[in-house]
Amino acid sequence: MNPSTAFATVVVDELIRSGVREAVLAPGSRSTPLALALAAADRDGRLRLHVRIDERTAGFLAIGLIRGTGLPVPVLTTSGTAVANLYPAVLEASHSGLPLIVLSADRPPELRGTGANQTTDQLKVFGDAVRLFHELGTPSKQLGQVAYWRSSIARAVSAAVGARTADPGPVQLNCPLVEPLVPTDDGDWPEPLDGRTTGPWTSVHATGAQPSAVAPGPKTVVVAGDGASQAARLAAEAGNWPLFAEPSSRARTGPAVISAYRLLLAATSPAATAQAAPSTPGTAAEAVASLGAEIERVIVFGHPTLSRPISKLLARPDVEVIVVAPTGLWPDAAHRAASVVTGLEVIGSDQTDWLDRWLHADQLARAAMDKVLAPVGGRAGAAGGLSGPLVAAVVGEAVGADGMLVVASSNAVRDLDLAPVVPIRTVANRGLAGIDGTLSTAVGAALANAGATHALVGDLAFLHDSNGLVIGPAEPRPDLRIVVLNDNGGGIFATLEQGGGDHADYFERVFGTPHDVDLAALCAATGTPHQLVETADELREVLARTVAGIDVVEVRVDRSAHRELHADLHQAVSQL
Structure with a gap:
């Protein structure tokens, strides 16, 4: 044909x-x-x-x-x-x-x-x-x-x-x-x-329809994308299912959260997926390699766009995808959704060890990640200097589970996604996942927040919206602390295909795009207090201070180390 x-x-x-x-x-x-x-x-x-x-x-x-x-x-x-x-x-x-x-x-x-x-x-x-x-x-x-x-x-x-x-x-x-x-x-x-065995490819429930009943049975995970809300957490806990929640989902809390889900999914071996994975693996590495492969059903809340492992999971033909979306269009970039429902009623909970296995793997993964990010037993970051994931972890811990954090797209939000503590009120412009207007978004969120607000941004996001710091003398000013991860260019590309050795001849100019901007001088032009920190302990000390008005904390990280760092993280989890 x-x-x-x-x-x-x-x-x-x-x-x-x-x-x-x-x-x-x-x-x-x-x-x-x-x-x-x-x-x-x-x-x-x-x-x-x-x-x-x-x-x-x-x-x-x-x-x-x-x-x-x-x-x-x-x-x-x-x-x-x-x-x-x-x-x-x-x-x-x-x-x-x-x-x-x-x-x-x-x-x-x-x-x-x-x-x-x-x-x-x-x-x-x-x-x-x-x-x-x-x-x-x-x-x-x-x-x-x-x-x-x-x-x-x-x-x-x-x-x-x-x-x-x-x-x-x-x-x-x-x-x-x-x-x-x-x-x-x-x-x-x-x-x-x-097509499907019966009915349409995607069964779409009309707005206002009664919540759909979902019972335990298939090995299920809940994916919470941007804006998912606490409905995702409640569904995961009711079903006793693992919860993979992006930082801006407002669902990353509770006993079902798998904070290292991205690395654990990436560690799933293709062979394990093809063979439907053994249910009783021997070593910890085998356990990690099989967990992702064993997933049979995914329940999606919000708008998940952050990681390739989640995208690959949602594209698998052997996985049933149920999307929970009360109104409007629904996320289904892989065109695999079997049904789109307006709400979910979980009937009973999974009584197997499915969630326990994920929680155990998450615990092992976090310990392995900590060794990579702080390889010396003393002060965090003492060996190898500061890195994006380490800074994001320190910021997440300092802001706390109940604080407000605005995070930029690109590397910043992905670094935060690896952190053990992510504030519930994490704000990110994930509709189109651009870096445009990040500082202005942070100022707006801070003005609407009753307490202090923090922002975690990369240097390009900061430079892209530096005019957001230009606020007239008669205008209200929020209490906002902006932490800038400055790697002098487009750090995310170092972790992608463009950062491979085959493209080294033109990588720096076309993707790395170093700018050599003096952020302290730029802040001085708008009268914004600026401080450069060089260690994790210094960062913790600065973040512990009271936030009064707008200030900027600059943390310099080595962009050339990004690719190796992420490779080390993946290797540490896949070889538990």
């Missing part, structure tokens, strides 16, 4: 699984794969197909079918002016709140703007009239395409019927299709085209 035929087969099947029973087609060439898939479904009695030669008529026929059945109806057109002729029907659907699904066939993106036949810019051609626009990427045999296609249909139908917004209306799925457009023998497909 060729890519366009596979795409059309999957899309039509998933539409039917999502409740579509009627479909309308205005014929054309580029829409051939989808037209043939709809005709096959009509032949098999899975839906009823209606063909019209005029797109305007086709659109309003779909409107009539929606009004008569109350169900979403797709209308398929070819590319070019055919799509524009649906605009009147789209406007009617928008103002009437009707779930019209526009399937607009298109040429591949590389033909736009080239004068190619029947090719125009169809992206968001209906403007704000649609509740959702999405371009389904050009079909290919890349792994993961089937899950992407099916989950995209689930999102589109959910938006069309207003399941998550109580605002139904039209949606547009733009479908770039490549030749051949008719079925051909193109060799084996790299993954099954099948």
